[in-house]
Amino acid sequence: MTAPRCTHTVTGWQDVPLYVPEYGNPDGIPVVLIHGWSQSHQSWTRQLSGPLAEHCRLIVPDLRGHGLSGKPDATEAYDNSAPWAGDLHAIIETLALKRPLLIGWSMGGWVVQDYLRVQGDKAISGFSLIGSSGSTGRYSPVEALERRENDSAVRATDMYGEELGANLVATVAFLKACFATPPDPDDLAIMTGFNMLCPPHVRLASRKRHEDYGPDLAKTSVPALVQWGVHERLAVSPMPEKTVEILPNGRAIKYAHSGHAPFWEETEAFNADLLAFAQSCYAKDRT
Template sequence: MVRLLMHAKATYFDTRVGRIAVHDTLVDRPPLLMLHGLGSDGLVFQRQFASPLADHFRLIAFDLPGHGQSDDCEDVDQAYTLPALAELTAAVLEASGIKRVAVFGWSIGGHIAIELMSRHPEMLSGVMISGAAPIGRGPVAALKGFQAHWDMLLASKAVYTSKDAERFARLCFKDGATPDDVAAVLRADGAMRTRVNRSLMRGEGANQKTVVQTSPIPLAVVNGSDEPVVRLRYLAGLQYRNLWEGMCHILPDAGHAPFRNRPYAFNTLLHRFAAEVAIHERATPPVELHRRA
């Protein structure tokens, strides 16, 4: 049985990396794309699709390759790197008839969104990230942005046991992890975890720290107070060019997935951000933005 997001229709696009499952409310409203993290799928955003956000925006989420209902990819270098995932995202938006969009990216989805800021700024009206540290290149930069503990090693482990999947789900969702979350982790292609983490740590694609320091695209940074993956002090210390409301937002009693742990508070912030960038889009014609190398 195929599970569906509330208000959304499931469609499938054939891409150069395989079939991609897209969940789309298909309404004539400002588009808002949500990008999930490793070991999850578009269904993780059920509490956003089932909220009043669906009354004001066209909500879209797709299953990354190797996740959910999307295909696994044998050529990992063609599908499972940050540049490849950013290009895939742009292709999904184009196939969906969307020219400009606000994006919320969670965890690796946040890193994909930052890569999009570099590669396709003309497609973005604004970006919100959670559980993602915009780091520079190299292992020292990664140590500055990410916390170090044993469960973090699961993010790049190729083969999971059932206990591994349960631990990873708890890392992501705290005590709110469900059997469906564990099943999604077990379904995910382990080659994706290994390759995309290598892509991030090697600095393939854009220097993400430089992107947030120089991009004019509005960027919102929202995290839980109990974030177990990203160093919140690192995020607060970065120099952003266009940080929304001039601050990194922290939701109390939330962890790596604040949109799940504190959905009402998170959805309120996401609604305000997406509405503001949509109003700005209507009031000010978008300027021509040049892609960064």
């Protein structure tokens, strides 16, 4: 994995320490890449070098409860918008990010929407939701919930448990469900390793949320993308389609050969799309 150009420790909501590595061009377009549930900043390995990194200042935090960031015990540290929005706000303010883009994968898309709910979009230039949606839990479309509930790997019940063997088996199955084409064994081993840094209580509190972000998305004025793979098993149709419909300035990009992680499975196309989006948002801001 590419080594970070520098790392920061940011004091997040209610003094939780956040590990925030930085990559890319320090004078480039500021882009915050926000990983998904039970993951870490290492999810973005394939974005941290090449043209995207040459043109962008990439801020790649470990979310609270994940990776090398602090892991409070309280359910209230994860089950509502305030902690996640407060952490993102702290990162933007501490690192003096001028109108960054917020790019959220899976649960990271919820974190972006938590920020929009609490802070609005005045301080950002655009955002993308990757394999994510504008609703969670009981607010999700019924047909999508049924598909997820019938997929045991996506349901991932044993990832909430303390029994290590069952937890590991469920974690590996969940990771495989994120891809249309399974990652090679070495990559899967690394992914499993950083997923296991997220404790069961964090996994449970952060995933079992019931949120309707529709009213928050409808208020946005900045450009937005909704990106997903055709072979998606987590943010299944019609979740992403309905999210695009809500956004006043939203646009969809679908990836024909990807599942839940197009940034990994179709890296070249994804990175080109993200760079073009960042440059268009930056040009719009300058105008």
